[in-house]
Amino acid sequence: MSAETAILASLLLPLIGALGIALAGQAPNLREGITLATSALLFVCVAQLLAPVLAGMRPELLLFELLPGLPMAFRVEPLGMIFALIASGLWIVNSVYSIGYMRGNREKNQTRFYVCFALAIGSALAIAFAANLLTLFLFYEVLTLITYPLVTHAGTDKARAGGRTYLAILMGTSVVFLLPAVIYVWHLAGTTEFRAGGILPTAMDKGRSRSCWRCSCSVRRRPALMPFHRWLPAAMVAPTPVSALLHAVAVVKAGVFTVVKVAVYVFGLDQLSGATDWLIAMSGFTIVAASVVALYADNLKRRLAYSTVSQLSYVVLGVAILAPLSVAGAALHIVAHAFSKITLFFAAGAIYTAAHKTEVSQLNGIGRRMPWTMAAFSVGALSLIGIPPFAGGFSKIYILSGAMAQAQWFALGVILISTLLNAAYFLPIIHAAFFKPLRADDLAHPHGEAPLPMVLALMTSAGGTVALFFFSAPLLQLVRQLVPNAW
Amino acid sequence: MSLALHLPALQVVLPLISAPLAVLLRHGGLAFATVTAAAWTAFACAIGLWLQIGQAEGGVISYAIGNWPPPWGIEYRVDRLASFVLLLVSGMAALVLPWSRASIEREIPRDLHYLYYAMFGLCLTGLLGITITGDAFNIFVFLEISSLSSYVLIALGRDRRALTAAYQYLIMGSIGATFIVIGIGFLYLMTGTLNLADMALRIREVENTRPVLVALAFLTVGISLKLALFPLHQWLPSAYTYAPSAVTAFLAATATKVSVYVLIRFYFTVFGESLVFDKLPLPQIMLWLSLIAMFGASAIAIFQDNLKRLFAYSSVGQVGYITLGLSFDSVNGLTASIVHLFNHGIAKGAIFLLIGGLVIGMAKAGAVPPAPTFDRLAGLAKRMPLTSFGIVIGGLSLIGVPGTVGFVSKWYLIVAALEKDQFWLVGAILLSSLLAVAYVWRFVEVAYFRAPPVGQEARCEAPLALLLPAWLLVIATIWFGLDTSLTVGSALDAAQQMVKSGR
Amino acid sequence: MLEHFSHIVTVFLLVAGLFIIVARGNLIKKLVGLSILQTSVYLLYIAPGKLLGGTAPILAPQFSIYSNPLPHVLILTAIVVGVATLALGLALAVRIREAYGSIEEDEILALDRAEDPA
Secondary structure (H helix, E strand, O other): OOHHHHHHHHHHHHHHHHHHHHHOOOOHHHHHHHHHHHHHHHHHHHHHOHHHHHOOOOOEEEEEEEEOOEEEEEEOOHHHHHHHHHHHHHHHHHHHHHHHHHHHOOOOOHHHHHHHHHHHHHHHHHHHHEOEHHHHHHHHHHHHHHHHHHHOOOOOHHHHHHHHHHHHHHHHHHHHHHHHHHHHHHHHHOOOEOOOOOOOOOOOOHHHHHHHHHHHHHHOOOOOOOOOOOHHHHHHHOOHHHHHHHHHHHHHHHHHHHHHHHHHHHHOHHHHOOOOHHHHHHHHHHHHHHHHHHHHOOEHHHHHHHHHHHHHHHHHHHHHHOOHHHHHHHHHHHHHHHHHHHHHHHHHHHHHHHHOOOEHHHOOOHHHHOHHHHHHHHHHHHHHHOOOOOHHHHHHHHHHHHHHHOOOHHHHHHHHHHHHHHHHHHHHHHHHHHHOOOOHHHHOOOOOOOOHHHHHHHHHHHHHHHHHHHOOHHHHHHHHHHOOOOO | OOHHHHHHHHHHHHHHHHHHHHHHHOOHHHHHHHHHHHHHHHHHHHHHHHHHHHHOHHHOEEEEHHHOOOOOOOEEEEOHHHHHHHHHHHHHHHHHHHHHHHHHHHHOOHHHHHHHHHHHHHHHHHHHHHHHEOEHHHHHHHHHHHHHHHHHHHHOOOOOHHHHHHHHHHHHHHHHHHHHHHHHHHHHHHHOOOEHHHHHHHHHHHOOOHHHHHHHHHHHHHHHHHHOOHHHOOHHHHHHHHOOHHHHHHHHHHHHHHHHHHHHHHHHHHHOHHHHHHHOOHHHHHHHHHHHHHHHHHHHHHOOOEHHHHHHHHHHHHHHHHHHHHHOOOHHHHHHHHHHHHHHHHHHHHHHHHHHHHHHHHOOOOOOOOOOEHHHHOOHHHHOHHHHHHHHHHHHHHHOOOOOHHHHHHHHHHHHHHHOOOHHHHHHHHHHHHHHHHHHHHHHHHHHHOOOOOOOOOOOOOOHHHHHHHHHHHHHHHHHHHOOHHHHHHHHHHHHHHHHHHO | OHHHHHHHHHHHHHHHHHHHHHHOOEHHHHHHHHHHHHHHHHHHHHHHHOOOOOEOOOOOOOOOOEOOOHHHHHHHHHHHHHHHHHHHHHHHHHHHHHHHOOOEHHHHHHHHHHHOOO
């Protein structure tokens, strides 16, 4: 398979899969079969691209002209490759998990769920491979719209209100900030293509470039920087597999991915020096503030959501520090966080399915009943705190060393404080689950582990978290291509 | 004597002949066949002209009616803009006519069907004639042909309020037409010619005289009445709400668009930019009225209970985007206007066709279709999945979501605003699209989240004959949102031609 | 003043017509106003086309001054349009009277409101 066909295939497969799922709506086994088959095939397609990218090639695919001079085009580069690999790889795990979850909870409209899910993955891949800002923006919007039915899946008033917030913030910010930024970039540079070293003319006066950066950055609110973070907790009304894959991986990652991509390929790191202080301050504030909110959240998913808000700001912070090393750390953190957070969400969903518990305070002693789930949860939590030998450990070290290299003491402080806060909101859960005794009313309601597919899925992702630490060579190679002078 | 040479005449004459034929036949089916055949041939003519324009010298085809050479005889003059609008109008007619066969079955008494088709043919004639003619007085005549027939078409609605809506439109429309003819009269008095191209040359000598400015003012007000620019829009919501569905769809997609075309024609071809944009504060007035339309009308739309009325107000708002593009006085601004004229035409046409199918699908067999108020639309997605999904896509296009036609227009509007360094306008354009999100999402929440009324849970999708043309348009809104070579290409060419001729 | 006589009449007719349309609630009276408005246009076109001492454009040796025939032709068309508009307006008024039992605008609006408070 040539690289070009591989790109086309990985963009079309989710679409075809969605069609198949819709047609097989009446036969659940067939439908889920199609989902699994599509996700496996998709991963194979995406993996095909890895070798050429590692070899330094940048396979391209030009579809057609969207507007004169603005084609709909795709190009695979290291960062997109990382993102695509995570999204498609975790989709397989997530599909297995969703089957357990959706059946275990007897959810309605399962066909719609799987169809939208496949489409959302498709647009996430399109974002990953987008060769210019316009293509990226287009699929960004598509992703928002497709995830809307997933967020409001339950159809209750609460889900509707959540969906409204979700849509209003995401649509609002992307239309009001991102779109003008895209057009302005086009207006200034005459192109929106992503190119190494940036496309904005170097001669451009500083003030202009700064205002432009500010605009296009305030943009990328999808990473849920405060004060634009509200959609993420709102989106937690969605079923857990949605929260897990989309709101821990695909959607938010699409946001931070865009930040990194725009910083590296549109502005160029050299252009930005001095223009990012406010971004450091903002993301630093978000990291700490969101961690504090997470500390007080009793609802497990809510706590995880705020933890996501804070973790994503690490990525933004890593970019804003502007040291090559910290940008590399940011890219790595995207991966590390994806694996860790999906494990945590899987665990939360498993607890809900098996024990119907949603609050942190109800989790006393649950580790004895659901040892596998809670073990995986601990792996994810420790990884996010940044303890080796888990994936989160080394990404944090890179960001830290970048901050030291640039003498960004504020950033350094923020990371250290937040590490303590991370520990403060994760460790009590683990402690309660394994060491506190079961409460009296829990004894009356015995339950075991979650359904097998769910346990399998969460063990896989936890395993991935560990594996990433030990077998990180290809990943580091990709990152090295992204930021050549990182080390 | 090749047929291809006479396409400009055939374009108008065929629908014109079909109308009296339909009356003479006095039979619904035969009248339908005649007028539809005429509309399809007109569409074919428009395509032919569009192809010819590509090769024509200077991008203009001039056709002397009756072989009387212009400026004495009446000239039909097709340039890039005209051929683009001809495509839109005849294409919409070719699509709406087959659709209306199934819909008027339920909305208009059977013995009146042949008259409906005759009026439709006349209305089409008028709209095509306005677009193609190169003679100022001819514009007025065709304008009245299309207006009078559209008053009748609106009055055919089942609700008695259709009558008052038509009457109101008649009064407002006639005032507008009278103003236009006064404007043309002044121009004729000052230049001694009625041929637009000739007039454009001669007006240079008298451009500082007061009658020319008066003519400009009368024409602006008159045409603005016809295109429903904000404070002059009162006729539109009622007319669109109570007219038969097919009529609403056709008029919404074409009538106001052709009026915009007339405005562009007079501003850029006849008066020329220097006169319109420098001598009078017209751009500023236009800008503010457009902004008020974009925000005011969209805000009113949010609170409408009747879906048809909601989208009618949205039309008023969308016209604001078109006139906003005009007020920039630049190639990109004009491109935005022309593209939006086309894009909004197909998106709104699709929405109104779907709403038409919706009310017919909801009515019991033989009964008069009810008004599409929100309480009746609850749970619509369950009962008519295709219809509701189509309306959502059309709505997304009104918002300007990328991948739909609305995005393309908005892109050019914003580029035009950035060119002028009007950053606040960029903000205004984008904020106003958020209002569109609000009214479209009202529909989404009612259709997708509310449970259907008890006893009406069964699927009742509109008949295929109604769904098919509507979905063709829905697909067109996505197609032209992704592949813009036809629309943007034509609009850009047209805008360049216009701006060049205006300087 | 006198040389602008025809223009003064034109303007008067125009304003009077508009005033009647706006100020009268009776549907028939509105149509009368519309007709007056249109009449002003007829005058606007025809008056300048008249040359003192000019005659109809029929070629004959004894005449050398002719009035421009074009405005007359145009206005003939405009008159036809005006008649058609009036006829349609009256037809609508008849239908409205059948449907509502009134041709007064305020009464019709009241009836509409009673039917649909929104």
